[in-house]
Amino acid sequence: GAGVSQTPSNKVTEKGKYVELRCDPISGHTALYWYRQSLGQGPEFLIYFQGTGAADDSGLPNDRFFAVRPEGSVSTLKIQRTERGDSAVYLCASSPYRQGRIEQFFGPGTRLTVL
Amino acid sequence: GEDVEQSLFLSVREGDSSVINCTYTDSSSTYLYWYKQEPGAGLQLLTYIFSNMDMKQDQRLTVLLNKKDKHLSLRIADTQTGDSAIYFCAESSVDNAGNMLTFGGGTRLMVKP
Numbered sequence: 462g463a464g465v466s467q468t469p470s471n472k473v474t475e476k477g478k479y480v481e482l483r484c485d486p487i488s489g490h491t492a493l494y495w496y497r498q499s500l501g502q503g504p505e506f507l508i509y510f511q512g513t514g515a516a517d518d519s520g521l522p523n524d525r526f527f528a529v530r531p532e533g534s535v536s537t538l539k540i541q542r543t544e545r546g547d548s549a550v551y552l553c554a555s556s557p558y559r560q561g562r563i564e565q566f567f568g569p570g571t572r573l574t575v576l
Numbered sequence: 577g578e579d580v581e582q583s584l585f586l587s588v589r590e591g592d593s594s595v596i597n598c599t600y601t602d603s604s605s606t607y608l609y610w611y612k613q614e615p616g617a618g619l620q621l622l623t624y625i626f627s628n629m630d631m632k633q634d635q636r637l638t639v640l641l642n643k644k645d646k647h648l649s650l651r652i653a654d655t656q657t658g659d660s661a662i663y664f665c666a667e668s669s670v671d672n673a674g675n676m677l678t679f680g681g682g683t684r685l686m687v688k689p
Contacts, residue, residue, distance in 0.1 A: 494674075496679075501681070502681055506678070517674045563624065563668070563675055565675075570618060
């Protein structure tokens with residue numbers, strides 16, 4: 462079946478602009494996660510959704526970052542007033558259940574470059 | 577907070593065994609994972625182990641967990657050139673209702689023919 466998809470695969474923007482990154486999880490997966498991977502580092506947690514609600518947003522670095530999942534499926538990560546330090550690969554993952562099934566399935570990521 | 581550490585680089589010859597090591601600090605870690613990342617590709621879950629186990633074997637992969645020392649290792653038998661990638665260790669905790677993962681910095685495995 463189809464895996465997690467993310468669009469766009471690459472996004473180049475200028476400092477100060479607004480960007481939206483989209484994640485389509487595996488159908489039926491109720492849990493959705495966003496991670497950020499900077500060059501040469503491991504992914505870092507940003508936010509977790511269970512259904513439509515953001516169950517944990519403790520990883521968001523500041524209030525320029527926001528994410529939604531209005532219908533409990535597709536999620537959008539929104540970054541306002543982008544800064545050069547926001548350049549990274551943004552990864553989305555989905556999982557079947559909140560607990561009990563622990564595997565997270567990752568998408569290919571969106572590479573964001575802020576000039 | 578939680579911390580997961582890995583060595584940066586490992587080089588082996590094709591056919592040899594590779595051992596990638598990881599240490600973690602969170603004593604409440606419940607699940608420990610190994611992910612593989614190839615250039616331009618997403619993270620692929622290779623295997624995971626519950627903290628109440630000390631070993632798990634899956635084909636060419638063997639995971640060893642020393643919970644006392646908070647040390648996790650991944651052994652790849654008969655390493656092939658296709659195993660060249662970055663390997664990430666990750667943990668999650670029973671205290672973490674959302675099962676969010678904390679990753680190490682990754683170990684780049686290079687397999688020489």
